[in-house]
Amino acid sequence: MTRKVLLDVKGLETTFFTDDGAVQAVDNIHFDVHEGEILGIVGESGCGKSVTSLSIMGLVPSPPGKITNGEILLEGKDLTKLTDKQMRAVRGKDVAMIFQEPMTSLNPLFTIGNQLVEAIRIHNKSWSKKQAIARAIEIMKLVGLPRSEELINEYPHQLSGGMRQRVMIAMALVCDPKVLIADEPTTALDVTIQAQILKLMKDLNERLNTAILLITHDLGVVAETCERVVVMYAGQVVEEAPVKEIFKNPQHPYTQGLIQSVPDMRYKKDSLFSIPGNVPKPGSIKTGCRFAARCQYVTERCTAETPALFELSSTHKSRCFLVEEGIKQ
Amino acid sequence: MLHYIGKRLLHLIPVLLGMTFVVFLIIRAIPGDPAQVILGQQATEQAMAALRAKLGLDNPWYVQYFEYLKGLLTGDLGESLRTAQAISSEVWPYLAATFELAIFAMILAVIIGMNAGIISAWFQNSWFDYVAMIIALIGVSMPIFWLGLLEQWVFSINLGWLPTSGREEVRDPINAITNFYLIDTLIQGRFDQFVVAIKHLILPGIALATIPTAIIARMTRSSMLEVMRSDYVRTARAKGQKMFIVIYKHALKNALIPVLTVIGLQLGMLLGGAILTETIFSWPGIGRYIYEAIGYRDYPVIQSGILIVAFIFVMINLIVDILYTVIDSRIKYN
Numbered sequence: 001m002t003r004k005v006l007l008d009v010k011g012l013e014t015t016f017f018t019d020d021g022a023v024q025a026v027d028n029i030h031f032d033v034h035e036g037e038i039l040g041i042v043g044e045s046g047c048g049k050s051v052t053s054l055s056i057m058g059l060v061p062s063p064p065g066k067i068t069n070g071e072i073l074l075e076g077k078d079l080t081k082l083t084d085k086q087m088r089a090v091r092g093k094d095v096a097m098i099f100q101e102p103m104t105s106l107n108p109l110f111t112i113g114n115q116l117v118e119a120i121r122i123h124n125k126s127w128s129k130k131q132a133i134a135r136a137i138e139i140m141k142l143v144g145l146p147r148s149e150e151l152i153n154e155y156p157h158q159l160s161g162g163m164r165q166r167v168m169i170a171m172a173l174v175c176d177p178k179v180l181i182a183d184e185p186t187t188a189l190d191v192t193i194q195a196q197i198l199k200l201m202k203d204l205n206e207r208l209n210t211a212i213l214l215i216t217h218d219l220g221v222v223a224e225t226c227e228r229v230v231v232m233y234a235g236q237v238v239e240e241a242p243v244k245e246i247f248k249n250p251q252h253p254y255t256q257g258l259i260q261s262v263p264d265m266r267y268k269k270d271s272l273f274s275i276p277g278n279v280p281k282p283g284s285i286k287t288g289c290r291f292a293a294r295c296q297y298v299t300e301r302c303t304a305e306t307p308a309l310f311e312l313s314s315t316h317k318s319r320c321f322l323v324e325e326g327i328k329q
Numbered sequence: 330m331l332h333y334i335g336k337r338l339l340h341l342i343p344v345l346l347g348m349t350f351v352v353f354l355i356i357r358a359i360p361g362d363p364a365q366v367i368l369g370q371q372a373t374e375q376a377m378a379a380l381r382a383k384l385g386l387d388n389p390w391y392v393q394y395f396e397y398l399k400g401l402l403t404g405d406l407g408e409s410l411r412t413a414q415a416i417s418s419e420v421w422p423y424l425a426a427t428f429e430l431a432i433f434a435m436i437l438a439v440i441i442g443m444n445a446g447i448i449s450a451w452f453q454n455s456w457f458d459y460v461a462m463i464i465a466l467i468g469v470s471m472p473i474f475w476l477g478l479l480e481q482w483v484f485s486i487n488l489g490w491l492p493t494s495g496r497e498e499v500r501d502p503i504n505a506i507t508n509f510y511l512i513d514t515l516i517q518g519r520f521d522q523f524v525v526a527i528k529h530l531i532l533p534g535i536a537l538a539t540i541p542t543a544i545i546a547r548m549t550r551s552s553m554l555e556v557m558r559s560d561y562v563r564t565a566r567a568k569g570q571k572m573f574i575v576i577y578k579h580a581l582k583n584a585l586i587p588v589l590t591v592i593g594l595q596l597g598m599l600l601g602g603a604i605l606t607e608t609i610f611s612w613p614g615i616g617r618y619i620y621e622a623i624g625y626r627d628y629p630v631i632q633s634g635i636l637i638v639a640f641i642f643v644m645i646n647l648i649v650d651i652l653y654t655v656i657d658s659r660i661k662y663n
Contacts, residue, residue: 092569107561109582119568157659
């Protein structure tokens, strides 16, 4: 992989200042997205996936949230240093986002056309309404929405969930963003629609060469769509590898647990595997590995020292002492 | 839609009928005799009996009631006992005076109240939010007659900026055409009188606007706070939209329905004539008209006055219900 790095997140730290003190939802995260790539970010609820994506968009609810450290470089430009106005020019234009809930993510009181045209004209101020409508119809056809010319005058409640998510994707792609962040885009949809939406995203990625940051808790989705995966746990990156590598040779015990807990149709089991315990409360573990309490390989070192992200190869990293010891041997 | 409006108008009939009945009974239950009031303390018993017979007040109450209903069905609101004028021709100047004041007050209340609520929600927990909400709390709790007197004392008596009461200069009366003085003065090109009319509106307008402003501000704020947490507001921001447009376009339209309900109810109440404000500022409105009629035991005026007020109130509610469908296409009546 010698493709150019498009988005480079370096040491990102997002903190929520609550009444009970500061909580680091995202702690010193590193990852990069290459041109035209689909990168998956996987983890359980509450591991900081969504906060990471909102940090990139500059949409962390503030107060109480704030990016307290690190850089988010988009083609070398640090998004965390931009003014409000500069960031607005990036949002929707360079980085666009689609959300988990297509049912509530569209404004119920404006037509589909109105909302698409708005997205177009924010970043193309000189366009006439007619041009914008033509573009909206074009992009709606691209995402496979039937009878676009009529749909443009309809309201979100007249559309199904799958169609709404297509509208959201159309809205995100309408200004040809360099990076598309998809935060659990299929979670709220039923399985057949999920597959359609994933296929659509993969298609668009190939056709338009838009890099996609796919945030999900579903390893099946990752296996189907992504090239590389970043596994997050309790606000940290615990493993990063190409998708084939991660399924064949997972290194971090958490990743192994995640893969084991995916149901497999080929074997009949009495019960599904699940990782014992719960995700720790953000900020509750100061030293040691954050997964130690749930890990079956836990040693004394795991709670005494904090593991770094060890490199197994140039593409595979894991935050586990076992890996470090393995490398040393 | 037309079908729905027709149905709502049909529903009006029993509502108004029931209301005329209740009002009819209540005013006859208050002690006092119109004949006595008209003829004075020294009137003889024969004179009073003659007058009662002339006015039809000697009939049993149900006969009087059906006479009144019969009149209503032919569009006859009755005749004032005191002035012997047809109420339908007499009432308009009072109604127009109330409309002018109420609409003026409501425009003030909507502009100030909604913006205060929006900005409070936008900058929640800021000093603006705290100050605005404290003022709103004072506003809803303030006795209006006291506020009116305070205004007169400060702005008319001490500062001398604005007139204390009435709608016009007594020495330079406004020539009434529509009885909306702001319109009448403009039609006649009397800009000096237009300014005078506006000056007369300001103090009662503020007094009348106080409670609606406060209620609208509080309702807008809470409705906006709820909407601003919603996903589509985040979507609008993710498009790169300016916060101002996100709030005034995407959030406000969604927050509008409960606010509109409150505006409708408040406007209905203001159009019913604010008796206290109209009395303090000697505003010749419908509230004063009915209030004075009670003093004179002018039964037909009381009955028909209240009927008109109730009709206006119900119509405003109908208009608000129709406006819901304009704002939100998901709302459908059938």
